[in-house]
Amino acid sequence: MNPSGQDTALLRCRSIGKLYGEAQILRDVSLDLYPAEIVALLGPNGAGKSTLLTCLVGLILANDGDIELFGQDIQQLDTQNRIQTGFVPQEFSGFSWMRVKQLLKLIAGFYPASGRHWKKLEDWADLDSSKKVQELSGGQRQRLAIVLAMRHRPRLLILDEPVSQLDPQARQDFLSLLQEHAREQEAAVLLSSHIVSDLERICSRFLVLHHGRIIAEWPRETLQPGEAESRFLAMTRDSN
Numbered sequence: 001m002n003p004s005g006q007d008t009a010l011l012r013c014r015s016i017g018k019l020y021g022e023a024q025i026l027r028d029v030s031l032d033l034y035p036a037e038i039v040a041l042l043g044p045n046g047a048g049k050s051t052l053l054t055c056l057v058g059l060i061l062a063n064d065g066d067i068e069l070f071g072q073d074i075q076q077l078d079t080q081n082r083i084q085t086g087f088v089p090q091e092f093s094g095f096s097w098m099r100v101k102q103l104l105k106l107i108a109g110f111y112p113a114s115g116r117h118w119k120k121l122e123d124w125a126d127l128d129s130s131k132k133v134q135e136l137s138g139g140q141r142q143r144l145a146i147v148l149a150m151r152h153r154p155r156l157l158i159l160d161e162p163v164s165q166l167d168p169q170a171r172q173d174f175l176s177l178l179q180e181h182a183r184e185q186e187a188a189v190l191l192s193s194h195i196v197s198d199l200e201r202i203c204s205r206f207l208v209l210h211h212g213r214i215i216a217e218w219p220r221e222t223l224q225p226g227e228a229e230s231r232f233l234a235m236t237r238d239s240n
């Protein structure tokens with residue numbers, strides 16, 4: 001599946017395996033992400049979604065398999081490609097004593113001075129930049145994590161439950177921005193969420209991870225409205 005008509009995957013992984021101690025968390029996971037597509041990662045609690053997403057951005061090492069970003073091995077990724085990636089973790093932690101404006105400035109320093117700051121995204125986040133990170137609410141902290149990951153408009157974006165703490169209006173507006181980002185930047189986006197109706201709104205493909213394996217892949221055009229959720233529930237219930 002390649003919605004942009006371009007052959008080059010921005011992310012390609014093959015046969016990823018991950019162990020924590022003796023426990024096999026991921027098994028033989030392969031996937032490609034292409035420009036201008038938003039792909040959903042579904043899976044019940046403990047399926048391995050966060051583990052997979054964290055491996056895909058190189059924050060933890062897989063035990064088996066290969067991961068390439070922009071055609072480069074993830075362990076050899078050069079700075080030029082590294083700054084074209086963005087990651088929203090499931091929980092944003094650290095930097096608690098810093099003021100929001102200090103943190104934004106610090107992170108901006110990793111990107112070229114000419115780097116675009118996506119004003120519309122910052123307006124959406126509506127953060128009080130004079131506050132310390134530890135003074136932010138859970139939802140405000142999630143907005144900050146999103147701004148930090150997306151403000152430089154990365155071509156490859158991985159998001160781990162990015163809307164779990166957002167209020168309904170913020171969530172809807174963010175999903176629209178995410179679509180705009182994928183379209184305008186021809187960005188490849190992979191995101192996990194337990195709110196399947198959100199994913200049905202914006203994703204062109206659904207991957208189902210269960211017990212560390214991808215057990216299904218559905219292009220959106222093969223689904224009726226609401227069918228991703230019902231199929232997912234039936235599939236994970238039956239294979240428990």
Ligand SMILES: Nc1ncnc2c1ncn2[C@@H]1O[C@H](COP(=O)(O)OP(=O)(O)OP(=O)(O)O)[C@@H](O)[C@H]1O
Pocket residue numbers: 020025043044045046047048049050051052090
């Ligand atoms: N650092 C760790 N050390 C040991 N086991 C871990 C570690 N992190 C995760 N696990 C285990 O790996 C499995 C997958 O966890 P993961 O967080 O990837 O699942 P998930 O699909 O993201 O779940 P959720 O929907 O609840 O966020 C779980 O059984 C979890 O207990």
